[in-house]
Amino acid sequence: xxxxxxxxxxxxxxxxxxxxxxxxxxxxxxxxxxxxxxxxxxxxxxxxxxxxxxxxxxxxxxxxxxxxxxxxxxxxxxxxxxxxxxxxxxxxxxxxxxxxxxxxxxxxxxxxxxxxxxxxxxxxxxxxxxxxxxxxxxxxxxxxxxxxxxxxxxxxxxxxxxxxxxxxxxxxxxxxxxxxxxxxxxxxxxxxxxxxxxxxxxxxxxxxxxxxxxxxxxxxxxxxxxxxxxxxxxxxxxxxxxxxxxxxxxxxxxxxxxxxxxxxxxxxxxxxxxxxxxxxxxxxxxxxxxxxxxxxxxxxxxxxxxxxxxxxxxxxxxxxxxxxxxxxxxxxxxxxxxxxxxxxxxxxxxxxxxxxxxxxxxxxxxxxxxxxxxxxxxxxxxxxxxxxxxxxxxxxxxxxxxxxxxxxxxxxxxxxxxxxxxxxxxxxxxxxxxxxxxxxxxxxxxxxxxxxxxxxxxxxxxxxxxxxxxxxxxxxxxxxxxxxxxxxxxxxxxxxxxxxxxxxxxxxxxxxxxxxxxxxxxxxxxxxxxxxxxxx
Amino acid sequence: xxxxxxxxxxxxxxxxxxxxxxxxxxxxxxxxxxxxxxxxxxxxxxxxxxxxxxxxxxxxxxxxxxxxxxxxxxxxxxxxxxxxxxxxxxxxxxxxxxxxxxxxxxxxxxxxxxxx
Numbered sequence: 210x211x212x213x214x215x216x217x218x219x220x221x222x223x224x225x226x227x228x229x230x231x232x233x234x235x236x237x238x239x240x241x242x243x244x245x246x247x248x249x250x251x252x253x254x255x256x257x258x259x260x261x262x263x264x265x266x267x268x269x270x271x272x273x274x275x276x277x278x279x280x281x282x283x284x285x286x287x288x289x290x291x292x293x294x295x296x297x298x299x300x301x302x303x304x305x306x307x308x309x310x311x312x313x314x315x316x317x318x319x320x321x322x323x324x325x326x327x328x329x330x331x332x333x334x335x336x337x338x339x340x341x342x343x344x345x346x347x348x349x350x351x352x353x354x355x356x357x358x359x360x361x362x363x364x365x366x367x368x369x370x371x372x373x374x375x376x377x378x379x380x381x382x383x384x385x386x387x388x389x390x391x392x393x394x395x396x397x398x399x400x401x402x403x404x405x406x407x408x409x410x411x412x413x414x415x416x417x418x419x420x421x422x423x424x425x426x427x428x429x430x431x432x433x434x435x436x437x438x439x440x441x442x443x444x445x446x447x448x449x450x451x452x453x454x455x456x457x458x459x460x461x462x463x464x465x466x467x468x469x470x471x472x473x474x475x476x477x478x479x480x481x482x483x484x485x486x487x488x489x490x491x492x493x494x495x496x497x498x499x500x501x502x503x504x505x506x507x508x509x510x511x512x513x514x515x516x517x518x519x520x521x522x523x524x525x526x527x528x529x530x531x532x533x534x535x536x537x538x539x540x541x542x543x544x545x546x547x548x549x550x551x552x553x554x555x556x557x558x559x560x561x562x563x564x565x566x567x568x569x570x571x572x573x574x575x576x577x578x579x580x581x582x583x584x585x586x587x588x589x590x591x592x593x594x595x596x597x598x599x600x601x602x603x604x605x606x607x608x609x610x611x612x613x614x615x616x617x618x619x620x621x622x623x624x625x626x627x628x629x630x631x632x633x634x635x636x637x638x639x640x641x642x643x644x645x646x647x648x649x650x651x652x653x654x655x656x657x658x659x660x661x662x663x664x665x666x667x668x669x670x671x672x673x674x675x676x677x678x679x680x681x682x683x684x685x686x687x688x689x690x691x692x693x694x695x696x697x698x699x700x701x702x703x704x705x706x707x708x709x710x711x712x713x714x715x716x717x718x719x720x721x722x723x724x725x726x727x728x729x730x731x732x733x734x735x736x737x738x739x740x741x742x743x744x745x
Numbered sequence: 746x747x748x749x750x751x752x753x754x755x756x757x758x759x760x761x762x763x764x765x766x767x768x769x770x771x772x773x774x775x776x777x778x779x780x781x782x783x784x785x786x787x788x789x790x791x792x793x794x795x796x797x798x799x800x801x802x803x804x805x806x807x808x809x810x811x812x813x814x815x816x817x818x819x820x821x822x823x824x825x826x827x828x829x830x831x832x833x834x835x836x837x838x839x840x841x842x843x844x845x846x847x848x849x850x851x852x853x854x855x856x857x858x859x860x861x
Contacts (some may be wrong), residue, residue: 398791
């Protein structure tokens with residue numbers, strides 16, 4: 210393991226690439242073999258991510274960061290990859306969610322179409338690459354890998370509604386990618402570099418013309434990321450897409466919006482922090498206002514949602530809005546709570562999307578027709594059935610899992626959603642007023658609570674209609690591989706409560722890392738190439 | 746030369762934006778193509794326009810960088826062309842699938858109610 214150390218951080222990118230490429234050549238009939246390859250690759254990714262985090266925590270790395278110079282070119286010229294605590298945490302989240310959705314897809318979705326496993330691994334490769342890269346153009350390439358795989362996965366289980374959603378999703382993302390390229394070109398024209406660290410170094414010393422070009426470029430670039438993270442009014446594609454995708458893909462799409470948020474978090478804190486010279490704080494108010502509007506839009510949309518998938522979509526919109534508003538608020542003391550909220554809400558919404566697939570089975574076509582006609586003709590209930598019904602284990606599991614998801618999504622005690630929301634509110638009230646106007650603080654507070662309330666209303670309505678109805682006479686069939694990942698994710702939500710203190714210690718260090726811009730710049734640009742000693 | 750390039754990028758962008766706002770998926774894909782040409786040209790000119798200047802510097806010689814073209818935007822454009830080509834081809838497949846399943850080439854997958 211020690212021998213592998215310098216190259217370990219390439220593993221989350223190379224492994225899924227190799228696994229995905231290998232599986233192209235394996236016939237779909239051997240789907241169990243493909244599943245095993247896929248699962249073991251994801252498991253190794255998880256172990257690698259945990260190992261990276263442990264190394265970042267161990268203090269062996271200078272500045273607690275590992276820099277990998279691809280093709281052995283020193284930093285501003287070649288492509289650099291950087292693993293720090295934030296990257297490691299995001300890698301762990303990706304691999305965990307990936308493993309859970311993969312196990313969930315085993316009994317149904319991975320068998321229904323072709324190349325599910327290959328696309329899944331390529332998606333993970335794109336996500337991992339986008340997390341690890343420290344170069345703007347490389348980020349574009351990994352985003353495209355991630356998006357191209359997500360196009361394929363969205364269309365998985367080809368039907369008309371998926372194609373309709375796919376057409377819109379693809380066009381929106383292609384246009385966003387063009388914005389991405391224009392932004393990159395403008396930033397390159399202004400600074401002559403695309404390396405994050407070099408950009409952060411040069412941004413403070415730009416003259417006013419170049420600064421204007423750079424800020425224009427950064428704003429155009431932000432359009433691409435904000436489309437990905439579904440900020441209002443760029444996020445109208447999200448509910449349609451989430452409703453159409455099959456459940457495991459929908460769960461992974463929740464993570465993709467968080468990758469958009471992650472990139473904004475990383476780049477904004479790096480480039481426009483207090484070290485940004487005249488550009489310091491650029492665009493913060495846009496992020497703040499956009500986040501607040503997204504939060505309000507999500508809360509209203511949630512109230513209007515009847516279908517479970519739309520509830521999940523708007524919950525994802527709310528969590529994006531919250532995170533964007535907290536980033537734009539510009540107070541570093543909020544970041545650790547925001548990251549805790551990111552992990553908790555991503556897991557909960559993903560689990561909820563998987564759950565919706567199972568709750569859909571409660572409504573068999575026959576049962577829903579029966580329900581309709583019973584309502585229309587006011588048929589008396591069959592009292593024999595309703596007296597002392599034995600609750601089957603599957604129904605009980607679904608009900609409890611739904612309750613747990615709802616508690617996390619609405620931020621009610623005792624699960625992780627409450628801890629996240631409580632710590633956000635606590636640090637908002639604690640934060641010094643110098644960073645942002647007072648109205649912003651109270652507006653975030655109010656909107657967060659209102660969004661929580663509308664989540665409670667929407668989820669309770671859905672829960673009552675689904676679980677307390679008497680129309681389901683068909684016994685519910687549940688495969689263990691479908692119940693297990695949901696259970697595992699929800700147990701993680703429980704664990705996050707019990708380990709909240711060490712987790713917050715870690716996240717505090719993550720947010721402290723984010724503020725160490727000079728250390729980051731120095732660490733990346735000073736990374737020696739391999740064999741430098743011999744040349745000298 | 747700057748004016749010609751700037752005007753052609755502008756025309757490409759204008760036509761592309763108009764086309765992607767049209768209701769037929771074929772018009773949308775044509776618009777996307779035009780937009781990606783415009784963006785590729787745009788990336789290309791961030792290395793400044795120059796004629797007859799080599800992008801490569803021979804190792805060991807001390808040279809004036811002003812006599813050389815910037816190679817990085819050229820490399821970026823190549824990558825952007827490949828990626829844009831691939832994703833547009835992917836969209837074309839979805840377009841054909843949509844045409845086959847819904848029987849219309851409208852981007853919504855259904856014709857507007859034309860009786861109104």
